[in-house]
Amino acid sequence: MRQFFIAAALMASAIGCVSPYALRHDRDDPFVRRFDGNLYLRGVRYPLVGIDARTLASSVPSDKISSCGHWYAPEEIDDLFHKVRESGGTAVRLWAFRSFTEEGRSFRQLDYVIARAKAYDVRLVLALVHRHGACDGGKLRDTVWYRRGYRQGGDGFGQTYLDHVRGIVERYRDEPTVAMWQLTDADPWTGPPVDDNAVFAFAQDVAYEIKKIDRNHLVAFGPDILHGSKAKPFAAIPWVDVHMGSDTRRLWIRAWSENAYDCVAAAKKYRKACIMSPIGVDLSRDTRPLKDLYATMRDGQVASALITGVDGSFIAAQQPGDPMIADPDGVSPAIRALRFLVHFVWDRTGRHPPY
Numbered sequence: 001m002r003q004f005f006i007a008a009a010l011m012a013s014a015i016g017c018v019s020p021y022a023l024r025h026d027r028d029d030p031f032v033r034r035f036d037g038n039l040y041l042r043g044v045r046y047p048l049v050g051i052d053a054r055t056l057a058s059s060v061p062s063d064k065i066s067s068c069g070h071w072y073a074p075e076e077i078d079d080l081f082h083k084v085r086e087s088g089g090t091a092v093r094l095w096a097f098r099s100f101t102e103e104g105r106s107f108r109q110l111d112y113v114i115a116r117a118k119a120y121d122v123r124l125v126l127a128l129v130h131r132h133g134a135c136d137g138g139k140l141r142d143t144v145w146y147r148r149g150y151r152q153g154g155d156g157f158g159q160t161y162l163d164h165v166r167g168i169v170e171r172y173r174d175e176p177t178v179a180m181w182q183l184t185d186a187d188p189w190t191g192p193p194v195d196d197n198a199v200f201a202f203a204q205d206v207a208y209e210i211k212k213i214d215r216n217h218l219v220a221f222g223p224d225i226l227h228g229s230k231a232k233p234f235a236a237i238p239w240v241d242v243h244m245g246s247d248t249r250r251l252w253i254r255a256w257s258e259n260a261y262d263c264v265a266a267a268k269k270y271r272k273a274c275i276m277s278p279i280g281v282d283l284s285r286d287t288r289p290l291k292d293l294y295a296t297m298r299d300g301q302v303a304s305a306l307i308t309g310v311d312g313s314f315i316a317a318q319q320p321g322d323p324m325i326a327d328p329d330g331v332s333p334a335i336r337a338l339r340f341l342v343h344f345v346w347d348r349t350g351r352h353p354p355y
Contacts (some may be wrong), residue, residue: 026042026043027042027043028042029041029042029043030042030176031176031179031216031217032046032048032123032176032179032180032217032218033218034218034241034242034272034273036271037267037268037271037272037273038273038311039218039242039273039311039312046090047090047311047312048090048091048123048125048179048180048275048311048312048314049088049089049090049091049312049313049314049338049341049342050084050089050090050091050092050093050122050314050315050338051080051084051089051092051093051314051315051317051334051335051338052092052093052094052277052278052314052315052316052317053072053080053092053093053094053317054069054093054094054095054127054135054185055068055069055070055071055072055094055095055135056072056077056080056092056094056095056113057094057095057096057100057109057110057113058070058071058072058100058109058135059071059100059108059109068099068100068135069135074112074116077112077113077116078116078120080092080317081116081117081119081120081122082120083335084120084122084335084338085120085121085122087335087338087339087342088338088339088342089122089338089342090122090123091122091123091124091125091179091312091314092117092122092123092124092125092314093124093125093127093182093277093278093314094113094124094125094126094127095126095127095130095135095136095185096110096126096127096128096168097127097128097129097130097135097136097164098129098136098137098157098159098161098164099135099136099137099157100135101164101168103157103158103159103164104159104163104164104167104168107168107171114172114175114177114178117177118177122177123176123177123178123179124177124178124179125179125180125182125220125277125314126168126172126178126180126181126182127182127184127185127222128161128164128165128168128181128182128183128184129141129150129161129164129183129184129185130184130185130186131184131185131186131191131225132186132187132191133155133156137155137156137157138156139155139156140191140192141155141184141194142192142194143194143195143198146194146195146198146199146201146202147195147198147201147202149161150162150202150206162206162209165181165183165206165209165210166209166213169181169210169213169214169217170213170214172217173213173214173216173217174216176216178217179217179218180217180218180219180220180241180242181210181214181217181218181219181220182220182221182222182244183202183203183206183207183219183220183221183222184221184222184225185222185223186222186223186225187223187246194225199225200232200234200237203221203234203237203240204237204239207219207221207237207239207240208239210239211239218241218242218273219239219240219241219242220234220240220241220242220243220244220275221234221237221240221243221244222244223244223245223246223277224243224244224245224262224263224266233266233269233270234266235266235267235269235270235272236270240272241272241273242267242272242273242274242275242311243263243266243267243270243272243273243274243275244263244274244275244276244277245259245260245262245263245274245275245276245277246259246276246277246278246279247259247260247276247278247279259276260274260276260310263275263276263310264309264310267311273311273312274309274310274311274312275310275311275312275313275314276310276312276313276314277312277313277314278314278315278316279313279314279315279316279337313341315334315337315338315341316334317334
């Protein structure tokens, strides 16, 4: 029976019918919703635009269990949310892996980040696993993992990925500060290819599991890693609300981004939204001339995403404390790019940024 329901819903999505999970968008609804290919909050268009701060939920370095990458001190967390909000941004994307919750035993840092985001009226996108194992066990998620490992384990954690998803979704299903669940994160240009059918079936299964628990939040797979020319886009899955692309190439010379174009085309075909995340890369370890060059390239990537009409974008942030990432006013290249981005995105909604 479940297979019949899935098949029927897939057919409805493929012909452009509204998904059973494309719910209402009224003025009393505090959750970000998808309806007919657009994102809404309280009945009006609401793009998700902001900064990609991946390790925002990392604990202090002395906590070996749940610490990875840059640790954001409380004042750095507040500064990030403040600058995103005053720049017209609406959201921040971060990692919410098993390593950051001690495999479901402690959510203290993630709870804190959500509380501070709520104080600044900033929404969060939570990514739930990294294909290449970055801050997430260090093991590559291969075809075997997409077929059964996500349910059975064997990827360096005692808690399975699916149990992690169920637990974190159950915990925050009534929290409107969380805007979207992102099933996976990855750089689509690195790592060996995986079987397209296995990945698509994984996305279909996990998105369905999330929607059984939580009908309040958006769901996205993450950057597209399907390689077959005939592979169905993740937007074809009824329980996926947002199709995601990314553009992390350092050297970019095209007048437009085929990554953003492909994201928009796949999303609109199935009446879903398109979000590019991330755009650009962390420049913290580069020399000043390279920072300036790559920041210029990233601004070109942002402009190209705007031309194609994406519904939101997240710009890769540099680590706080790097003396070479800010101008005399203390504004980082990522925040400058965000200010450039938000006005164009908000103009398409017919509204002003929520300063």
